[in-house]
Amino acid sequence: MTAPTRGRGPRHPVARSRQKLDLDPATVRRARSLARQAGRPIVRLAKQHTTVSVERATLRLAGLQGADPDGIPWVNRLLDAVRGDVGLENGVSLPVWDALVRGDAGDLSTLAQKAATGSVRFRVPEGRDLVRARAAARRAVGGGLKQVDGRRRERERLIRRWGDAPRKPWIYLIVATGDIYEDIPQAQNAAREGADIIAVIRSTGQSLLDYVPEGATREGFAGTYATQENFRLMRAALDETSAELGRYVRLTNYASGLCMPEIAALAGLQRLDMMLNDSMYGILFRDINPVRTFVDQRFSRQVHARAGIIINTGEDNYLTTADAVEAAHTVTVSQLLNEFFATEAGLEDWQIGLGHAFEIDPAVPESFRMELAHALLARQLFPKAPLKWMPPTRHMTGDVFRGYLLDGFFNLAGVMSSQDILLVGMMTEAVVTPWLSDRDLALQNVRYVVDAAGRLHEDFHPAPDGFIAQRARQVLAEAIDLLEDILSHKGGSRSGNGLLEAIADGTFGLMRRPADGGRGLDGVARKAADYYNPAAELLDGPDPRKGARR
Amino acid sequence: MSEKTIVRPYGDTTGDGMVQVSFTLPVPYGKRAEGAAAQLAHKMGLDPAMVVHAKSMGPDFTFFVVYGQVSHLVDLTAVEVVERDYPLLSPKDVNLAVRKGLRRRMVVVGGCIGTDAHTVGIDAILNIKGFAGEKGLEYYRELRVVNLGAQVSVPQLVARAQEERADAVLVSQVVTQREAHILNAKEMSAAFREAYPSDRRPVLVLGGPRFHESMADGLGVDRVFARGTTPAEVASFLVDTIVGPGRARRIDRAAQPQESA
Numbered sequence: 088m089t090a091p092t093r094g095r096g097p098r099h100p101v102a103r104s105r106q107k108l109d110l111d112p113a114t115v116r117r118a119r120s121l122a123r124q125a126g127r128p129i130v131r132l133a134k135q136h137t138t139v140s141v142e143r144a145t146l147r148l149a150g151l152q153g154a155d156p157d158g159i160p161w162v163n164r165l166l167d168a169v170r171g172d173v174g175l176e177n178g179v180s181l182p183v184w185d186a187l188v189r190g191d192a193g194d195l196s197t198l199a200q201k202a203a204t205g206s207v208r209f210r211v212p213e214g215r216d217l218v219r220a221r222a223a224a225r226r227a228v229g230g231g232l233k234q235v236d237g238r239r240r241e242r243e244r245l246i247r248r249w250g251d252a253p254r255k256p257w258i259y260l261i262v263a264t265g266d267i268y269e270d271i272p273q274a275q276n277a278a279r280e281g282a283d284i285i286a287v288i289r290s291t292g293q294s295l296l297d298y299v300p301e302g303a304t305r306e307g308f309a310g311t312y313a314t315q316e317n318f319r320l321m322r323a324a325l326d327e328t329s330a331e332l333g334r335y336v337r338l339t340n341y342a343s344g345l346c347m348p349e350i351a352a353l354a355g356l357q358r359l360d361m362m363l364n365d366s367m368y369g370i371l372f373r374d375i376n377p378v379r380t381f382v383d384q385r386f387s388r389q390v391h392a393r394a395g396i397i398i399n400t401g402e403d404n405y406l407t408t409a410d411a412v413e414a415a416h417t418v419t420v421s422q423l424l425n426e427f428f429a430t431e432a433g434l435e436d437w438q439i440g441l442g443h444a445f446e447i448d449p450a451v452p453e454s455f456r457m458e459l460a461h462a463l464l465a466r467q468l469f470p471k472a473p474l475k476w477m478p479p480t481r482h483m484t485g486d487v488f489r490g491y492l493l494d495g496f497f498n499l500a501g502v503m504s505s506q507d508i509l510l511v512g513m514m515t516e517a518v519v520t521p522w523l524s525d526r527d528l529a530l531q532n533v534r535y536v537v538d539a540a541g542r543l544h545e546d547f548h549p550a551p552d553g554f555i556a557q558r559a560r561q562v563l564a565e566a567i568d569l570l571e572d573i574l575s576h577k578g579g580s581r582s583g584n585g586l587l588e589a590i591a592d593g594t595f596g597l598m599r600r601p602a603d604g605g606r607g608l609d610g611v612a613r614k615a616a617d618y619y620n621p622a623a624e625l626l627d628g629p630d631p632r633k634g635a636r637r
Numbered sequence: 638m639s640e641k642t643i644v645r646p647y648g649d650t651t652g653d654g655m656v657q658v659s660f661t662l663p664v665p666y667g668k669r670a671e672g673a674a675a676q677l678a679h680k681m682g683l684d685p686a687m688v689v690h691a692k693s694m695g696p697d698f699t700f701f702v703v704y705g706q707v708s709h710l711v712d713l714t715a716v717e718v719v720e721r722d723y724p725l726l727s728p729k730d731v732n733l734a735v736r737k738g739l740r741r742r743m744v745v746v747g748g749c750i751g752t753d754a755h756t757v758g759i760d761a762i763l764n765i766k767g768f769a770g771e772k773g774l775e776y777y778r779e780l781r782v783v784n785l786g787a788q789v790s791v792p793q794l795v796a797r798a799q800e801e802r803a804d805a806v807l808v809s810q811v812v813t814q815r816e817a818h819i820l821n822a823k824e825m826s827a828a829f830r831e832a833y834p835s836d837r838r839p840v841l842v843l844g845g846p847r848f849h850e851s852m853a854d855g856l857g858v859d860r861v862f863a864r865g866t867t868p869a870e871v872a873s874f875l876v877d878t879i880v881g882p883g884r885a886r887r888i889d890r891a892a893q894p895q896e897s898a
Contacts, residue, residue: 276695291768292757295786308757372766374775374784407772480770516770524661527694606786 107463107504107544108559109551115468118563121570122423128584130431133385136378137618139297139610141386142166142179144348145622147356148231149224151195152315154301161199162349163298168202172209175612178620182209184227185220195227211617221619228621232393235355239395242358245326246335252283253334254541256476256501256509258533263288263520265307267317271324278328278336281530284361284508286339287321289313294344294373295606299353313340313350318357337361339399342387343369345379345607351387355394361440362391365401366428367421371595372404376605377587388432389626398434399508400425403444403477405595411446411481415461416565417595418443420573422465423566424586426472433626436471440508444477445497453554455496460558462504463549468563476501478512490514491532498536503544509533569594642713654706656683661700666693674701682707721870723877728777731872735779738880739804745774745875746798746839747807748785751821756787758844759809762868771867780872791821791828799832803839805875810845818847819856826857840878840887842871859887 143162154160169182183198191207192198201207212220252258260282262273274285290307293300303320304312311317322338329336337360342351347364354362366384369375391398402418402425409417422441429439443465447454465474478497483490494512501509511529513521521529549555576588584602593599648655662677664670671688678686683705690702726734735743747759761768763784765775775782783801785794798806808825810818822843829838841858844866853861860874877883 280695290757292760295756295760373764404766407770483770522661523694523698524659524700527692527700 106467107547107549108460108467108556110464110467110560110563114563114567118419118423118468118567118570119427121567121574122420122427125570125573125586126424126427126431129381129586130385130428132378132584132587133381135613136382136611137175137178137614137620137623138348138379138382138607138612139166139170139175140346140348140383141620141623142175143346144352144386144390145178145180145228145620146183146195147349147352148235148622149195149227150231151199152301153196155200155203158301160298160301161196161203164203165195165199168199168205168207169209173211175610176615176618177211178614178618180224180228180621181212181217181220181617181619184224185210185212185216188216188219188223217617221621224619225621225624229625231352231356232622232625235352235390235394238355238358239393242335242360242395245329249329249332250334252337254537256506256537257283257337257473258530259284259286259339259475259508259510260526261286261288261510261521263310265290265309265311266305267303267311267320268305270311271321274321275324275328277526278325278332280526281534282336282511283334284337284339285321285325286361286363287311287313287317289341294341294369294375297345297607297610299346299349313353315353315357318353318359322358339363342391342398343401344373345369345375345383345610347383348386348390351390351394351396354396355390359396361397361399362387363401364388364391364398365404365421365442366425367590367595368401368404370590370600370605374600374605376608376611377590377600377602379605379607379611382611384428385432386623386626388429388434389623392433392435392438393626395438397438397440397473398429399440399475400429400442402442403446406444406446407481411444411448412451412457415457415562416569418461419464419468419562419566420569421595422469423570426469436469437473439469439472440475441465441469441472442475442477445479445500445512446477446481448482449479449493455500456554457558458496458500459503459549460555461562462500462506463555464559464562466504466506467559473507475508475510476504476506477510478516480516483512483514483516483518485518487514487518490516491528494529495532495536498533499540502537502541503547505544644711644713645709646707654708655704656707657702657704658683659700659702661694661698663697664699665697666691666699670699671701674699674703678703678705682709684708723874723881723883725869726873726876728772728869728872731777731869731876732779734876734880735777738876739779742779742781743804743875743879744781744783744801745805745807746783746785746794746801746803747809748789748794749787749809749811750789750791750794750825751810751817756809758811758846759784759786759807762807762809762844762866762871767868771869773868774872776868777872780875791825794825795828795832798829798839804879805840805842807842807844807871810843810847818845822848822856822858830857840875842874844871 143166146162151162166179169179173182186207192201258281260277262270264270270287288310290310290312293312300312300314303316325336325338339361340359342362342364369380370377402421405414405417445458447458479493491514497512511533513525513529515525573589574585576585587602591601645652645654646656662673664673671691674688675686686703686705688701688703692700694700747763749756749759762773763782764773767773774780826841842860843858844862846864848861848863850861850863878887
């Protein structure tokens with residue numbers, strides 16, 4: 088099937104001048120080329136493996152929903168049964184649709200229930216059975232992708248009908264009560280107060296659950312569980328508010344952790360608009376197995392590409408663990424890798440929301456000039472990407488007055504470097520979850536800066552040999568050094584894979600993450616020769632508009 | 638300068654008693670809202686009170702900034718401070734203390750015991766992502782962290798602690814029924830007492846929202862951390878107890894006859 092809506096996403100004005108820094112085009116090309124070299128073996132690795140979550144996402148796309156009385160999703164029960172009988176390496180699709188074609192059950196959910204009681208035996212079909220099973224699987228999963236396509240067209244229609252956010256940067260606000268029914272009025276209020284994007288923070292620890300909880304949830308730890316029903320409820324509520332406000336309010340959640348392919352599929356089915364989705368975050372910060380992460384990453388990004396979802400990458404996290412001046416180049420490296428992986432998975436430039444953050448210690452002299460240099464560097468390296476600009480958190484001390492000033496400077500750096508998505512900083516960061524007044528004051532701060540200096544970037548041209556331009560060039564040079572260092576890990580290594588070796592050696596975020604360690608490794612399998620997954624096939628299909636880039 | 642024992646807030650003159658507060662009332666913006674703010678300020682002891690700023694926050698709320706004078710006196714002799722019995726260290730100082738005191742990395746083994754699948758607590762303390770803006774123990778260069786995750790049995794925990802030569806064992810219990818967290822904790826501490834000579838036993842730390850700091854002795858562990866504990870507090874405690882002054886206290890205690898749990 089074709090994806091008729093591809094390439095008709097929202098277009099951003101790229102015309103505004105984004106060439107503030109005198110970067111050598113050859114150096115920029117070299118940086119991209121190194122990122123590509125580092126990323127290619129990872130893509131190869133991702134293509135050679137499947138995971139339990141990729142297979143469960145496939146079942147979800149085919150329409151399997153719900154959970155057993157213990158709350159274990161049917162996709163988990165069915166997958167476990169198939170895996171017990173024939174293993175994971177052939178994929179779940181052939182054994183499942185073979186059983187359906189043979190008449191073991193009338194539909195997927197009956198089959199899952201029977202499989203859970205052990206009354207179905209699965210096999211890998213051959214010959215004509217194989218052909219029939221493959222066709223049935225393709226039909227079922229194709230139906231799910233059609234739904235995802237429909238959701239994407241629906242988004243485009245609603246944006247035309249209600250209008251889009253009135254200006255850039257888009258204003259991004261967070262809600263996180265743990266209770267979806269509390270989140271909804273808070274999110275609607277935040278939208279009325281001016282938010283263009285609402286992010287529902289997930290419950291702490293969901294990333295380490297190897298299943299997606301079911302239904303509407305009212306209990307969470309510092310956040311609300313990502314479930315299909317919670318997605319649906321929140322999107323419906325924001326549609327109501329969007330209609331009232333006359334602008335489409337976007338909804339964000341998190342496709343990360345052990346279930347990222349499934350959550351990506353659910354996001355596509357429920358018309359979420361943006362998803363946090365970083366290529367290495369789970370490995371480094373959650374100790375999830377690297378292979379598991381890269382396989383899940385690729386699939387989830389393919390789904391996001393198809394669904395017209397904008398991804399947000401998590402570079403801000405590097406700066407919360409390492410010094411923001413010393414580690415500035417790791418952000419650039421991660422952005423380049425995220426861009427490569429995203430593009431390879433089919434995401435277009437307007438969908439690649441690369442992240443970065445305002446986290447330099449304000450006590451460091453010239454900190455603001457350095458922040459501007461880093462922000463402009465990201466802007467110029469990725470002129471078409473909807474960059475996500477994250478507020479200070481590390482150096483918010485509890486002195487709310489000083490924090491308010493710091494957020495003002497964060498906003499100023501954001502507008503001066505034409506950031507696209509501005510996560511609104513709260514002066515009570517690290518003190519309390521934001522109060523009503525905190526949010527209002529924070530939005531006043533943003534509005535003041537945007538109204539007072541929103542077009543300052545038109546007049547602002549850093550001197551070619553000034554501090555800002557030099558700092559940007561220095562960070563780019565350090566990024567290239569680090570990429571070269573990553574590639575040199577290849578020599579004499581076990582896997583022959585520079586990036587995996589570099590991750591194992593603790594090159595990023597000081598964390599050593601070997602390829603055979605971490606959570607979720609037992610959910611990874613190398614694909615057999617007769618592996619089949621209709622979702623992978625449909626999402627992997629050649630895209631005629633891809634090819635020559637840059 | 639003589640030590641003052643009675644003080645008042647200081648605005649710009651000694652003894653002026655000036656304070657500033659801000660708050661929101663669920664009252665639509667207007668004269669009535671300002672009157673309501675003044676009333677609250679008076680009840681809080683601000684007299685006179687000046688409502689210097691009022692702004693509507695949506696149709697139903699108003700935000701205020703109020704300045705006023707309080708008549709309350711602060712008696713410094715009556716101030717009670719509950720001191721933490723170990724110093725709070727930065728990650729750098731923790732690393733330094735371990736390097737100097739142990740001359741090797743400190744090994745920390747952690748997990749959730751029993752049927753509890755909620756690793757929220759243990760992950761908040763151990764994962765690099767951390768909690769409340771603080772990085773977890775994995776972030777500390779001189780700590781080697783082995784996070785066993787959820788549903789670890791007590792024998793598994795003991796075996797792994799021995800295998801890894803753990804200096805400390807962190808156990809989390811979040812979700813519990815019928816006092817299971819108490820029973821699990823006692824079972825755990827008893828198993829460690831059985832498996833190790835008393836002077837070799839790893840430091841046992843228990844955490845979870847249903848525990849109180851005062852329960853440590855009753856549960857047979859070295860320390861209990863309750864809700865809201867941050868990784869730095871745990872790291873600082875471990876340093877104090879394993880390489881710092883807390884070591885002596887612990888050895889004294891180990892020498893005393895143990896109550897059976």
